[in-house]
Amino acid sequence: MLMSAAEYRESLRAYKPRVFVDGDAIASVADEPRLAPGINAIGVTYDYALDPAHAALALAPHASRAGQVNRFIALNHNSDDLLAKLEFTRLTCQETGCAMRYLSMDGLNAAWQLTHRLDAAVGGEYHARLRAYLEHVQDQDLTVGIAMTDAKGDRSLRPHEQDNPNAYVHVVGRQPGGVLISGTKAIVTSAPYVHELLVLPGRAMTANDRDFAIACAVPIDAKGLTIIARPAGRPGSDKAIFSNKYGQTTAVCVFDQVFVPWDKVFLCGEYEHSEFLTKSYATHHRHTCIGARAGFGDLLIGAGAMMVEANGLNLLRNSHLRDTMVELIKTVEGFYACGVAASVYPTEDPSGVVEPEPVFSNIGKLLLATQIYDMHRLAHEVSGGLIVALPGPDEDHNPETRALLSDVLRGRADIPYDKRAQVARFIEDLTASDAAGWMSLISLHGGGSPAAMKAEIFRRYPVDDKKKLVTRLMERGVLTKDKSDCAQPGQCCDEGCK
Amino acid sequence: MLMSAAEYRESLRAYKPRVFVDGDAIASVADEPRLAPGINAIGVTYDYALDPAHAALALAPHASRAGQVNRFIALNHNSDDLLAKLEFTRLTCQETGCAMRYLSMDGLNAAWQLTHRLDAAVGGEYHARLRAYLEHVQDQDLTVGIAMTDAKGDRSLRPHEQDNPNAYVHVVGRQPGGVLISGTKAIVTSAPYVHELLVLPGRAMTANDRDFAIACAVPIDAKGLTIIARPAGRPGSDKAIFSNKYGQTTAVCVFDQVFVPWDKVFLCGEYEHSEFLTKSYATHHRHTCIGARAGFGDLLIGAGAMMVEANGLNLLRNSHLRDTMVELIKTVEGFYACGVAASVYPTEDPSGVVEPEPVFSNIGKLLLATQIYDMHRLAHEVSGGLIVALPGPDEDHNPETRALLSDVLRGRADIPYDKRAQVARFIEDLTASDAAGWMSLISLHGGGSPAAMKAEIFRRYPVDDKKKLVTRLMERGVLTKDKSDCAQPGQCCDEGCK
Amino acid sequence: MLMSAAEYRESLRAYKPRVFVDGDAIASVADEPRLAPGINAIGVTYDYALDPAHAALALAPHASRAGQVNRFIALNHNSDDLLAKLEFTRLTCQETGCAMRYLSMDGLNAAWQLTHRLDAAVGGEYHARLRAYLEHVQDQDLTVGIAMTDAKGDRSLRPHEQDNPNAYVHVVGRQPGGVLISGTKAIVTSAPYVHELLVLPGRAMTANDRDFAIACAVPIDAKGLTIIARPAGRPGSDKAIFSNKYGQTTAVCVFDQVFVPWDKVFLCGEYEHSEFLTKSYATHHRHTCIGARAGFGDLLIGAGAMMVEANGLNLLRNSHLRDTMVELIKTVEGFYACGVAASVYPTEDPSGVVEPEPVFSNIGKLLLATQIYDMHRLAHEVSGGLIVALPGPDEDHNPETRALLSDVLRGRADIPYDKRAQVARFIEDLTASDAAGWMSLISLHGGGSPAAMKAEIFRRYPVDDKKKLVTRLMERGVLTKDKSDCAQPGQCCDEGCK
C-alpha cells in the first residue's frame, strides 16, 4: 500500500500523541498550522512514490514479498540501491529543502544489521522481530522517526554516571510482556508527525551502561511519551515564503515509564553491540545527508542564478559572479561526489544489506557539515546585499508604498519587482533566517559532530596499507642508495646501502 | 552638549518623519516597539559618552571650539584617534552587537575631506558649509545616518542609462535657495531613528552622470522623504532574547523632490570628485566595521565558552573544542589586527583629517566579510546542536513541561537549566536567526562587496615597489650567473652573465 | 604483444631522437642517467601489465581484435573502464609518484572521438587513420607522449597574431604525401623516452588560426624535431632517495619543418573542431590526473604515519596529529571521490568511447590542483621540522659523525636512526625538494589552469535546470502568499497572491 500525501496526513489522525509546540498542547497534529510545513515536506515523499516519473528512484522491493515500497522505508542491497537512495534523497530535498523521511530508511537498515548480528552472537529472535516490524512499516507505508541523540546531561560523564539518569533513555523495568523505558531523546527530527519512533542508543555503551543499551520501536502516541517540539519551519510568517510551506521540526522526546512489548525490542542490554549499531546507523545516515544537502544546494544555485539576472547582471560577462557561482557548484558537487563514491564501494553486511563505504560517507558529511556556511556565503555573494534590505511582504499591500517600491526597486527592466522580491525573499528564507540557522546547525551536528566524523574516518581508513606502500619501496631498495655509489662500501652504515 | 540615551530618544520626538515598518505608518518613532532595539543600541553610544570610565575612548575634541563631543561625530586627526575609534566601536558593539552610530563619523570625515578638496579644485564655500554643519551636529549631539547605496536598478547600466532615473538619487531641479533631489537609497542603516541623513553618491560618476553627483544633508523629516524600514532586530520575539533588546534596521529611503538648501549641499555636479568621496568614505567605514565586528565576535567567544561549560565540558581538557575556540579567536583578532595596523600607518589628508591606511583597512573588512560565516560555524561547533533543539521560551511557562525540561535538559550539575537555555538562546539569536542572517549579509556587502574591496586593495597596493625589489636584485647581479662560471664567456648570451 | 619494463627500455634504442638535457646532447636515451628515473617510472606500467595480480586493472581489450593491451593505450567504453583506469592510475602512481603513460590513453581516446566527429561532419578518412594508428600503438605496446601546450608567446594574442608564429605548432606546408609542421610545444611530459608524440592543438582555434588546427602523430626521432628536456626527477642526487629512482621530465619540443604523412594526420585545418578536441582531451586527462595524485597522496599518508611513529608519537593518542592526518586523508579521498563520481555518470560519445562526467572531473582536478599545496603542508605538520634539518646522506658515511648522529638523532627506541632518516628523506624528497616543486606546479597547471577548469565547470553545469527548480516552486505557488492571508485581496498586488 502506498499512501498519497493527503492520505499520510489523514493517517496521522489515528494517533493521539502528547505534543506541545511553543508551550501549547496540540490537539490534532494533522491540523496544527505550526506543524503543517513538516507534514507538507514528508508528504512529498509519498506523492513522489505515486508519480510514475519518479518510480525508478522512489520505489524499491518489499523486504519479504512481491511488490514495491517507498525507498525511504526499504533495505539497500547493493551499489545501485545506494545510488538510488542518494538520488531520491536529493530529488525530494530539491522540492522541500529537507524531506526528513529518509531517516526511516537509515534506522531500519541499521537495525536490520544489528539484529542479524545479535542473533548470530547471542542467539534469539531479534532479527525475526525486526523483519516483522519492517514488514508492518512497509505494508502500512509508515514514516518512522529516529530517536537517537540523548539529552546527554553533563557531557563529561557516561550515562550511568549522570546525576539524573533520565538524561539518557534506558530500561527502568522488565515485565513478562516487555520493558519499561524512561529518559530523554533531545534532537528528534519530525517527531510529532511520524507514526512510530525507532529508539536507538546514542553512543557506545559499557558494561555499566547496560541498561542504556536499548533499541526498540514505539508508536508516537505511546503512553508516557511527551513530545515537546519547535514549530516546523516558519509557519505563519509572511516573510518565510518557502519555510512557511516546507519545514522541519526537532523535538525533545521525554519517555516516562513507556512500555514496549518484546516484539518491538531490538536490543536490550547487549551493550557490547551498541557501538556497532551507532556506527552503522551513522554511516547510513551520513551518506543520506549528502543527498539531502545537495538538494538544498540545488535550490541555492538556481535561486542565486535567478537573482543575478533580476539584478541586471550576467554570469557569462561578470567573472567575479561566475567564479563565485562555480565555487558554490564545486562545493555542492564536491561533497555529493563523496556520496556517489561511497555508493560504488559499499560494505556488504552478513545480513544482506550493504553499508555505504564509510570513509567517503564520513568525508562527504564532514564537508557538508562545515561547508553549509560557505554555501550561505556564496549564495549571498552572488545575490547582493539587497536581500536583507528589501521591504518585507507586508509592505506589498501598503497602498502608500506599493507602487513606489515596485517602481524604484526593480532591477532588470523585463523582470518585475514582484519576481525579484520573490527570489530575494526565497534566498533570504533559505540562508538568512531562523530556518537557515536551524539548517546550518543540523548540517553541522546532525548525524554526529565533525569530531565524530573525523574519528570515524581515522578508524576506518587503511593507514597500515599506506605504510606498506612505503615499506615496500624501502624493502625493494627504491629508497636506498646504491652500494655502487658509496665511497666506502661495507665500511660505513649497514643499512642504507643495498 | 552630550545627551543621554533617554534624551536621545526624546530628541527624536522633535521630528516627524514619514516612516513605514512592515506596511504600517509609524506615528511616533520614539514609541514604536519595532524600532526600539535600534534606538536602544544607538542609545548606548550616548550613555557611554557620559560614563567617565569610557571617556578616553568615547570623547574627542570639538571641531571648532573647546570641549568634547562624542567620538562618533568627531574628526580623526592622527593615529591615536584611529585607534580610539576602533576601540570605541568595538566597545559599543560588545554591548549592542552593532551600535550603528559610527557611520556618522565615517561620513562626516569623508565629507570633510571632499569639501576641502572641492574648494581647492573649484573654489567655493563647500568646506565652510561642512564645517558649519559639523558644528551643528556636534553642538546638538546628533546622530547622522548615511544614505549612500542607491537602489541601482539594472546593475549593468550606469545611473544616467537607467530606465527609471529614480533608481539613483539625483538632482532634479535647482532653485535660488537650494536643489531638489529625487531617487532611492536602498540600504540605509538606522534611518528612522537618526536626526539627519547625509546623502552621498554611491559610486564614481561620469560626465553623463553629473546630476547624480550629489552630496548633501537632510533632516529625517524632510518633506518628500519616505522611509520604508524593516523592524530593528527581532522586537517582540521571545526567542530573540538579545535582538529584541538591541537590533538594527535597514531602510529604503525614497526621495521625491526633496528640497535641500545650499548650506547643506556638499557636492553638486562635480562628478569627477565623486569617486574620491566614495573611496574615502569606504576607507573610513571599512576600518570602523573591523571594530564593530570584533565586538560582535567577543560576544560569540564569551557565549561559546559559557556554553561549553554549561554542557559539562572543559576547554582545557577537550582539545577539539579548544582548537575550535582558538580558531574563533584567531579569526576575530586576525581581522582586528588589520584595523590596528591601518591605524598605525594613516594617510594624511590636506584637510587635516587622516584616513586609515587603505590596504590594511580593506583587507580587514574583506576578511570579516567572508569570515562572519566561519564565526557562526565556529560558535556552533563549540556550542553543540542543542541550541536549535532546545524548546523555546514559550515552553518555559508551560506548567505541564516546565519542571520536566528543567530536569532532563540540564547539563553540568551546578548550572541550572535556565542559565543553560539562556546562553543557548543567546547564541541562537546571534548566529542562527533572522537577525544573524541580516548580520552576515551586512558584514559581507555593507561598505561594498568583496569584489569592491579586492579592487581597492589592488589599486592602493605598491605593486611597483615590489617589482623594484626584484629588479634591483637583477640589476645588482644577484640573479645573474657569474661569468666565471661560464664555459664559453662572451660567446653565448649577452645577458645572463655579468 | 606486451613488453616488460626492460623490453620497453631496449625498444627506445630503435629511435634516434635529437635530445638535449641541461645543455648536453644525449647520445642514447636508454642509457642516459638523467632520464633513467623517467624510464623507470614508465617501465612500471609495463611490468604491472605482466603481473597477473594486476590484470583486472592493467589490461583492457584490443581495439580491433581479440587479446588484451595495456590499459594506458586502450579505449574506454563504459563506467567500469573509467573506474579501472582511475584505479590503475592510482596503483601505478603509488609506486612511481607519477607514471606518466596514462597520457597516451587520454590522447588516444580524445583523438578517437575527434576523428569520428570529423568524418561525420566533413566526411573523410580521419577515423580509419586513427584506428590504424591505434592498432599500431596497441600491437607494438608503445608509449605515446602528448604534445599539446604550445609555447604561447604573448599570451594576450591569438596564434595568428603572434610576432613569432613558431610560438604555436602549425602547418607550414602541404605536400602530396603529407604536411610540414613547425612551432613549439612547451610542456611535454616524458618526451625523450616515449616512442611517438601525439600532437594536439592547445586551444580553440578561429578561422584565422586555421593553420594552427593540427593534430597528428610523429615518431620521437622525426627529422626536424628537437627535444630540450629537464632531467627526470633528481637523478644522481643522494638526497633524492626517491626521485633519483623515479621521476618525470618535461621538455620543450621544437618542430622545424617536420614532415607528417597523411596517415598520421588527424585534424588539419578544421579549426571549428579544435575546441572539441581540446575539451575532450582535457576531460579525459583531468579525470586521470585525479587517480595519479591520489596515488601520490597515498605515499604521503603512509610516510607521514611512519614518521610519526619514528618520532615516538602515536596517532591514536595525539589528537592534533590525528586530526592533521584525517585532514590529509580527507583531502586525498575528497578529490578522488570526484574521479569515482565522474566514472559513474559518463558521457557516451557517438564514436563508442565514453568521456568521464565533466563537472565532477573538473572539480576533482581543480581540488587537487590547489590542494597539492595543502597536502605538502599536512605532511609537514605530521612529520615535524626535522625533515629539513637532518643531515643529508653524505653525512651517513662520515666516520667522524656517523656513530654520533645515529645515537643522538634516533627517535623511538626500536626504530634505528637509519630508518627514521630514510622516511624523513623520503618525505623531504616528495614535498620539499625541486621534484616536489615540479609536482605542485604540474598539479596546478597541468591539464589546464584553475581558471580553465572553472570555466569548464560553468559551461557544463546545468544551471538552467536548477533555475527550473525554483521556477517550479514559484509556479506551483509554494513561494507565493495565500490570498486568504491577504488583508486586501484583489486590491493590491496582482502578483504575489494566488
Add this chain to the structure above:
Amino acid sequence: MLMSAAEYRESLRAYKPRVFVDGDAIASVADEPRLAPGINAIGVTYDYALDPAHAALALAPHASRAGQVNRFIALNHNSDDLLAKLEFTRLTCQETGCAMRYLSMDGLNAAWQLTHRLDAAVGGEYHARLRAYLEHVQDQDLTVGIAMTDAKGDRSLRPHEQDNPNAYVHVVGRQPGGVLISGTKAIVTSAPYVHELLVLPGRAMTANDRDFAIACAVPIDAKGLTIIARPAGRPGSDKAIFSNKYGQTTAVCVFDQVFVPWDKVFLCGEYEHSEFLTKSYATHHRHTCIGARAGFGDLLIGAGAMMVEANGLNLLRNSHLRDTMVELIKTVEGFYACGVAASVYPTEDPSGVVEPEPVFSNIGKLLLATQIYDMHRLAHEVSGGLIVALPGPDEDHNPETRALLSDVLRGRADIPYDKRAQVARFIEDLTASDAAGWMSLISLHGGGSPAAMKAEIFRRYPVDDKKKLVTRLMERGVLTKDKSDCAQPGQCCDEGCK
C-alpha cells in the same frame, strides 16, 4: 663598533669551529662555498646598518652606554622599537629571503627578561652576567645563533626519561669555574657562521628535568662542540639563481662535555623558570618571523607581477590574475598586520624590555606558518606552469639550442627571453626548489609548531573577560524576558523574568 659585511666575514676567521657539511670537514667557514649564501645574507644586516638610508630602522641604542648598535642585537623598550624591528626584519628579508640575524635579538631580549626575573626570584648575579655578555656582543657587533630545539629523541618522553640523555642538552658536570654540558640541539639556524651560540632550553622543564634547565652562551669554536650542517641555500647550482647567492643553513649541534664558564651561564637548574624563558623567546621570535616572511612575500609579489607581464598578460585586464594577486597581497599583509598590532599593545616586563603582545604575535606566526604554502600556490597561479618547464641555465650556453629557445620562448615582444627566464627561475628558486621546501618547513615549525601557537593563543587570551561581557548582559536583564510579557508572572520560572 659596526662591522661591514666584509668585516663580518673576516671576523669569522678568528674562530675555528668543528663544522661538517655534507660529510666534509670544513677548514674555513669564511671560504666555504657551501656556506657562502648564508654569510652573504647575514652580511646584508651588517651593511644595512652602515647605510644612512636605513639608520632609523637598522640602529638602536647601546644597552649601557651612548652610541648605537645593530638593531638585531639590541633590546626593545617600547612599541616603536617593536615596529622598527618588524620593519627592519622585513627590509633585510626583502633582499635576502631570510636574514637570520634577528634571532640574536630575540634570544638576547628573552635572556634579559629571564635573568632579571631569576635574580628577583632566587637572587644571584644572572642579570649582571647577561648585561656584560650583551655589552660584549654589542661592542663587538657579533652575531649570536640560537640553539634551542633539542633533538628530542622519543617525543612521547620527557627529557629525563629519554633512553639517551643526549637527545637534550643538559648539565653533566659542575666545576668551580663553570659547567660542563652535553647533548644535541637539532635545528640551529646559521650555526656555522655565527660568532656565538646562545643555548636555551627547548621546553618547560620539571623538577626531574632539572639538569636540562640550562641557558648559556658558548663561542662557536668551543671545545667539544660539533656542528653538522646542511649547505646554506643551494650554492653552486646554476638553477638556483637566488639561493646560490643568499641562503640559510640549519645545523645539528652536538655538545660533548663543553665547558661553559659561569659568567656565560644564565640559567642553571632553576627548572621552574624554564617555561618563562621558552615562552618569552617564542613571543619575541614569532613576532620577528612575521616581518621576515613578509619580506619574502614581497619578493613573490614583485616577481609574480613581473612574470605576468613577461607572459604578455596584464593584471589590470585579467581579473583572474588580479584576484589571485590580491589574494597573495591579502595573505602577506594579513599576517603582517598581526605583527603591527602586536607592536602596538606590548607587554612591559619588569626588566625594562617589552614583549610584543602575545595573542597577535602567535596569530601572525600561525597564519604565516600555514599560509606559506598558499603563498607558493598563489605565486604559481599568477606565473603559469612554464616556470618548471623552461630549460635550465645550462641550456643557455648550448649553441645548438640557444638562439632557438630565445626565439620561441619569448613572451611579450619587448621583454627578451633572458629576462623572462630570469624571473621564472627566480620564482622557481623561491617556491619550487629544495630551498623553497626548506622555507616552508621552517615557516611551519620554526619557533614552534602550529599546535604550540594554538596553545599559547588560548593560554594568553582573556576568555574570561569575554564571558563577563555575556554575564553582564544577563545580569543587566538584557537577555531576560520582561515580566510584563509573561502570562503567569510569578507562577512559573523564578529565573528568566526580571
